[in-house]
Amino acid sequence: MIRAEGVGLRYGESGAEAEAPEVLQSLSFSVPGGGWRWLLGPSGAGKSSLLRLLHVQARPTRGRLQLMGVDVGEARRKDLPPLRRRIGMVFQDFRLVSHLTVFDNVALPLRLAGRAEGQLRADVTEMLRWVGLTKVAEMRPTLLSGGEQQRVAIARAVIVRPLLLLADEPTGNLDDVQAERLMVLLQEMNRLGTTVIVATHNMQLVDRHPGPALELARGRLVHDG
Amino acid sequence: MARRATRAVAARLATSRLDGLGLRHAPGWRVLPLIVAGMAFLAALALAGAQGAAELGRHWQQGAGATLTVQIPRPAAAPTPPVAQGETRRDRVLTLLRGTPGISGVRPLAEAELSDLLRPWLGTHAEQLALPLPAVVAVTITTDGPDLPALAARLEAAAPGTLTESHGPWVRRLGLLARSLRLCALAALGLVAAVAAGIIVVATRAALASRREVVEILHGLGATDFYVADRFARRASRAAGLGGMVGLALAVPVVAVLAALAAPFVSTLPIEAALPSPAELAASLARLPPTLLWSLPAVPVSAAMIGYVAAQLAVRAWLRRLP
Numbered sequence: 212m213i214r215a216e217g218v219g220l221r222y223g224e225s226g227a228e229a230e231a232p233e234v235l236q237s238l239s240f241s242v243p244g245g246g247w248r249w250l251l252g253p254s255g256a257g258k259s260s261l262l263r264l265l266h267v268q269a270r271p272t273r274g275r276l277q278l279m280g281v282d283v284g285e286a287r288r289k290d291l292p293p294l295r296r297r298i299g300m301v302f303q304d305f306r307l308v309s310h311l312t313v314f315d316n317v318a319l320p321l322r323l324a325g326r327a328e329g330q331l332r333a334d335v336t337e338m339l340r341w342v343g344l345t346k347v348a349e350m351r352p353t354l355l356s357g358g359e360q361q362r363v364a365i366a367r368a369v370i371v372r373p374l375l376l377l378a379d380e381p382t383g384n385l386d387d388v389q390a391e392r393l394m395v396l397l398q399e400m401n402r403l404g405t406t407v408i409v410a411t412h413n414m415q416l417v418d419r420h421p422g423p424a425l426e427l428a429r430g431r432l433v434h435d436g
Numbered sequence: 437m438a439r440r441a442t443r444a445v446a447a448r449l450a451t452s453r454l455d456g457l458g459l460r461h462a463p464g465w466r467v468l469p470l471i472v473a474g475m476a477f478l479a480a481l482a483l484a485g486a487q488g489a490a491e492l493g494r495h496w497q498q499g500a501g502a503t504l505t506v507q508i509p510r511p512a513a514a515p516t517p518p519v520a521q522g523e524t525r526r527d528r529v530l531t532l533l534r535g536t537p538g539i540s541g542v543r544p545l546a547e548a549e550l551s552d553l554l555r556p557w558l559g560t561h562a563e564q565l566a567l568p569l570p571a572v573v574a575v576t577i578t579t580d581g582p583d584l585p586a587l588a589a590r591l592e593a594a595a596p597g598t599l600t601e602s603h604g605p606w607v608r609r610l611g612l613l614a615r616s617l618r619l620c621a622l623a624a625l626g627l628v629a630a631v632a633a634g635i636i637v638v639a640t641r642a643a644l645a646s647r648r649e650v651v652e653i654l655h656g657l658g659a660t661d662f663y664v665a666d667r668f669a670r671r672a673s674r675a676a677g678l679g680g681m682v683g684l685a686l687a688v689p690v691v692a693v694l695a696a697l698a699a700p701f702v703s704t705l706p707i708e709a710a711l712p713s714p715a716e717l718a719a720s721l722a723r724l725p726p727t728l729l730w731s732l733p734a735v736p737v738s739a740a741m742i743g744y745v746a747a748q749l750a751v752r753a754w755l756r757r758l759p
Contacts, residue, residue: 269759
């Protein structure tokens with residue numbers, strides 16, 4: 212599913228990259244299909260940068276990163292959108308489209324995948340029922356609570372049944388009850404066969420849901436297992 | 437209940453499928469139709485100018501450029517060679533002209549026509565002044581035409597003092613002027629199109645800047661460059677097309693007035709001192725060159741196409757920053 216060999220990442224414009232410091236250095240790890248990984252480390256350790264790489268929002272500046280058999284560094288640009296459509300991403304700040312309704316936010320990945328309007332209603336309705344948001348389907352996300360918005364984000368991330376689900380501090384804006392409910396959803400996805408990687412610095416959450424972890428410090432992988 | 441559901445579906449279609457990026461409320465689009473309307477107005481005038489110059493050039497080329505004027509002075513004003521019984525100098529010239537290859541028409545002007553030509557200079561009593569007016573023959577030549585110096589020499593021999601006046605040199609000059617005007621008009625048309633494209637690019641970038649976050653969300657969800665660029669391009673195309681239609685609507689009356697004013701110069705219509713009436717303006721639209729009649733409706737279509745292509749290119753260039 213994921214195979215990283217000596218992966219490094221620098222930010223900056225092309226040409227200026229060589230002068231920028233590496234935010235990720237020589238990462239080598241692999242995650243099998245259907246696996247679970249916590250992504251741990253203090254702020255600035257490189258968790259979000261690694262998630263950007265895994266979400267194909269950046270390409271490694273050195274090393275080799277393979278996602279679902281696709282070499283992210285070498286792939287042609289036009290081959291990346293289909294790869295992204297097989298990856299779900301949940302952000303701490305939700306990143307919902309504020310001018311769209313809850314229904315349309317969840318339907319967005321299906322529309323991007325070219326699903327006909329007549330064929331997506333049942334799937335979206337079922338997904339909203341799964342996350343318990345059927346009653347707010349026609350509301351704008353800005354009118355919802357943080358927990359409800361996070362569930363919309365989850366629904367949007369999993370509506371296309373992704374092979375890889377990434378979550379960046381997904382419980383950061385949630386109270387304990389909402390956070391537990393979110394964890395149940397993520398674990399259910401994992402049980403259904405989706406590879407899940409959850410970045411967090413909430414060690415209490417990790418303790419309550421123990422599992423294998425990748426731990427980063429200053430851009431380096433210091434623990435795998 | 438059903439009405440509410442219908443409204444919800446309509447709202448969803450309006451906000452998502454047709455405008456998934458919320459571009460309807462993005463800055464830049466609102467003023468775009470107004471600016472493009474101005475550009476389309478100028479483009480329509482430039483188009484009409486180019487067509488008008490081409491028509492004038494063609495008319496001059498086919499009219500005055502294809503004619504000769506031959507003046508045969510009266511015997512008192514020129515030496516008189518011996519002539520056959522009953523044959524006048526004018527008859528000899530006409531016979532010679534009619535037998536010359538490259539001449540398709542020979543028409544001697546009547547006395548009344550000569551008086552009409554002189555009336556602007558000599559007044560309404562020109563014929564009573566007893567001036568020794570020459571006989572004048574209007575000659576139409578073919579495309580190849582005769583050898584003019586040789587023809588002049590033969591006419592001089594047949595009727596000494598005969599003058600042959602070719603309109604070719606000044607018609608060629610006018611033709612060159614018409615072609616230059618046409619090129620200038622086409623250059624202005626190209627410039628207007630380029631400026632319009634530039635304005636559309638700027639408006640698109642403004643809309644893009646205001647929707648950057650949503651574009652990045654869509655990109656992360658797997659939207660292709662075409663999907664994103666197409667949303668912007670459709671909006672830009674619609675705004676530009678609307679502006680093009682407004683600009684064309686404003687330009688049509690102006691083109692009609694110019695066409696009515698230019699009509700006598702490109703046809704046999706008499707020149708009227710008074711400005712054309714609304715009915716004459718409407719009629720002048722029907723007399724526009726077919727090429728112009730077809731090309732004017734192309735202005736809003738072209739504006740819409742320029743809008744689509746310019747916005748597509750602008751958005752795609754911006755999206756290249758993303759992996």
